[in-house]
Amino acid sequence: MALNTNKNVKLYYSIKEVAQMFDVRESTLRYWETEFPHLKPKTVGQNVRQYTEKDIEQIRVIHNLVKVRGFKLAAARKMLNKNRAGVDKNADILVTLINVRNELKELKKHIDGLV
Structure with a gap:
């Protein structure tokens, strides 16, 4: 097994x-844990939550459905249970599109500065 020298890799968040990653309150994340049974971060000590990359990906999908696309919690839960693969793919596509849009905005700023 090779030693991972990447210092930016964290096991737990x-x-x-x-909450800062997704611009939501901590209470929102705790509530989502009660509404989405597949979202279960590790807890240590006095209920201190430790989120893994897998947990964060789950939250990314839930955030996309609830905050970005405007689904009610029950509809988001139903969609996740019914077609998990499709929801994951849509979330990935949305992230890619947002990144492309941001890059295009930066290019436009740069071009406007040249003219």
Whole structure:
């Protein structure tokens, strides 16, 4: 087994870090845990949550459905149970499109600065 020298890799993220990633409150993440049974971060000590990359990916999908696309929680839960693969793929496509849009905005700024 090779030694991973990448210092930016974290095994666990705090609830505060994850909330900042998605611009939601910590209480929202805790509530989503009660509404989506597949979202179960590791808890240590006095219910201190530790989120893995897998947990963060779950949250990314839920965030996409609820906050970005405007689904009600029950509809999002039903969609996840019914067609998990399709939802994951749509979330990946949305992230790619957002990244492309941001790059295009930066290019436009750069071009406008040249003219």
